[in-house]
Amino acid sequence: MPRSSNVSETSAEAEAAPGDWRQIEPIALPGTLAAAKDAFHDRGFHGTSIRDIAARAGVSLPTLYYHHENKQGILVALLEAGMSSVLGRVRAAISDATTPPEQLSNAVEAIVLHMTADLELASVARELRYLDHDNPHRQHYVGMRTEVEDLLEDILRRGIDSGDFQIEGDVKESLRYLLGACQEVTTWYHPSGTRSPAEVAGSYAVTSLHAVGARPSTQPGTSTRTTPRS
Amino acid sequence: MPRSSNVSETSAEAEAAPGDWRQIEPIALPGTLAAAKDAFHDRGFHGTSIRDIAARAGVSLPTLYYHHENKQGILVALLEAGMSSVLGRVRAAISDATTPPEQLSNAVEAIVLHMTADLELASVARELRYLDHDNPHRQHYVGMRTEVEDLLEDILRRGIDSGDFQIEGDVKESLRYLLGACQEVTTWYHPSGTRSPAEVAGSYAVTSLHAVGARPSTQPGTSTRTTPRS
Numbered sequence: 001m002p003r004s005s006n007v008s009e010t011s012a013e014a015e016a017a018p019g020d021w022r023q024i025e026p027i028a029l030p031g032t033l034a035a036a037k038d039a040f041h042d043r044g045f046h047g048t049s050i051r052d053i054a055a056r057a058g059v060s061l062p063t064l065y066y067h068h069e070n071k072q073g074i075l076v077a078l079l080e081a082g083m084s085s086v087l088g089r090v091r092a093a094i095s096d097a098t099t100p101p102e103q104l105s106n107a108v109e110a111i112v113l114h115m116t117a118d119l120e121l122a123s124v125a126r127e128l129r130y131l132d133h134d135n136p137h138r139q140h141y142v143g144m145r146t147e148v149e150d151l152l153e154d155i156l157r158r159g160i161d162s163g164d165f166q167i168e169g170d171v172k173e174s175l176r177y178l179l180g181a182c183q184e185v186t187t188w189y190h191p192s193g194t195r196s197p198a199e200v201a202g203s204y205a206v207t208s209l210h211a212v213g214a215r216p217s218t219q220p221g222t223s224t225r226t227t228p229r230s
Numbered sequence: 231m232p233r234s235s236n237v238s239e240t241s242a243e244a245e246a247a248p249g250d251w252r253q254i255e256p257i258a259l260p261g262t263l264a265a266a267k268d269a270f271h272d273r274g275f276h277g278t279s280i281r282d283i284a285a286r287a288g289v290s291l292p293t294l295y296y297h298h299e300n301k302q303g304i305l306v307a308l309l310e311a312g313m314s315s316v317l318g319r320v321r322a323a324i325s326d327a328t329t330p331p332e333q334l335s336n337a338v339e340a341i342v343l344h345m346t347a348d349l350e351l352a353s354v355a356r357e358l359r360y361l362d363h364d365n366p367h368r369q370h371y372v373g374m375r376t377e378v379e380d381l382l383e384d385i386l387r388r389g390i391d392s393g394d395f396q397i398e399g400d401v402k403e404s405l406r407y408l409l410g411a412c413q414e415v416t417t418w419y420h421p422s423g424t425r426s427p428a429e430v431a432g433s434y435a436v437t438s439l440h441a442v443g444a445r446p447s448t449q450p451g452t453s454t455r456t457t458p459r460s
Contacts, residue, residue, distance in 0.1 A: 043274075043276040043360075044273075044274030044275065044276050044277055044360075045274065045277070046273040046274050046276070046277020046278075047274055047275070047276020047277045048276075126356070126417070130273075130274075166440075168436060169433040169436060169437075170425075170433060173425070173430065173433050173434075173437075174433075174437055176414070176415075176418055177411045177434060177437045178411070179414075180410060180411040180412075180413070180414025180415065180417070180418075181407045181408070181410040181411040181414070182410075183410070183414055183417075184406070184409075184410025184411070184413055184414055185406075185410065187356070187410070187413075188406055188410075195400075195403070200403065203399040203400060203403050203404075204403075204407060206398060206399060207399075207403075207404055207407045207441050208441075210396075210440055210441050210442070210443050211437050211438075211440050211441040212440070213440050
């Protein structure tokens with residue numbers, strides 16, 4: 001029961017609507033998950049107790065245990081909320097374009113917008129290493145992450161075949177490079193800084209196109225990409 | 231006294247010898263710091279007690295407190311050991327080249343080799359957010375990190391001036407992109423995998439040159455860069 005409750009508690013909010021992949025608002029999370037997200041961000045998974053989470057959420061331990069089997073279950077729910085959101089964004093962003101350069105640009109933009117929309121939720125992805133390896137939900141989470149990677153790898157391979165991209169080395173390693181750069185946005189981006197989410201997302205899309213050796217003529221909208229879209 | 235002991239305990243090992251910037255061995259750390267590094271990696275800063283560190287190191291609490299004022303002091307010593315190592319490598323790598331593309335290639339290679347040489351030590355950099363903002367050593371650490379960033383920014387700006395690099399947007403954001411990609415190596419690299427540190431470092435150097443719009447003719451040694459050097 002607790003595990004199925006996890007899923008039903010988060011699934012409604014987690015999937016981005018197809019046309020909404022450029023939205024910059026954080027995902028709405030139930031109170032206990034929002035509290036856990038803050039706690040994990042402030043003190044890490046092992047530095048947070050289930051009592052800390054209940055206290056931050058202002059709920060009793062029995063209420064918290066009604067929804068989540070244990071702290072691992074809460075971590076799973078947060079990881080899945082973040083990953084299903086980015087997967088939904090990336091799918092929609094790719095559908096919104098046709099050529100490999102446009103699709104890569106959109107996909108990178110979608111990932112960076114996911115990072116900046118909720119820095120704390122995006123940072124929780126780093127806590128995956130604390131999820132038990134035999135946790136039955138681990139496979140589902142890793143499956144979603146693999147789907148994101150596969151979608152991008154497919155774009156890179158189609159772009160190489162079409163002559164749009166020039167990647168000399170290992171395609172998967174180029175992909176890790178791109179995704180790593182995007183993931184690290186959570187460590188330096190501040191909403192109060194001078195750069196808007198759309199500006200960062202646009203400039204990361206352009207840099208990613210360069211990184212995979214996109215010919216300048218194939219780079220979509222580079223002249224306007226560093227301008228906020230909305 | 232404890233803080234000056236921190237420094238003397240680590241400084242001898244921390245600075246890479248100038249000619250050694252391509253070495254792939256982990257930094258030798260005193261036993262207590264090696265134990266703390268493992269503990270922080272396994273459970274995070276707040277998930278680790280000073281007793282855990284003493285137990286892992288096989289020393290008494292008084293012995294540990296003789297060298298380090300508290301857990302924050304241990305974190306400082308680890309952060310400084312990692313950062314002074316990468317700073318030493320980057321300085322030496324840049325001195326070992328003349329043109330901006332060669333220097334960028336060397337610098338990225340040096341940073342990735344730092345990451346792969348000791349994944350756990352390199353990961354400790356993420357724990358900076360748990361270092362008290364009024365810790366007197368924070369400024370020294372951040373100063374070293376800023377020096378690494380400034381060295382790379384200087385290369386990018388000289389490369390733009392010389393026409394070697396084509397960066398359309400913000401130079402600092404391009405730099406964050408490169409450094410982020412390198413930092414994330416710690417999250418996916420496994421020494422037991424198919425890629426050697428030199429191979430990953432070489433391919434990251436090539437991808438970084440692409441990312442900053444290096445003209446193919448200016449990219450040093452790209453045809454051999456994915457081959458291990460030693």
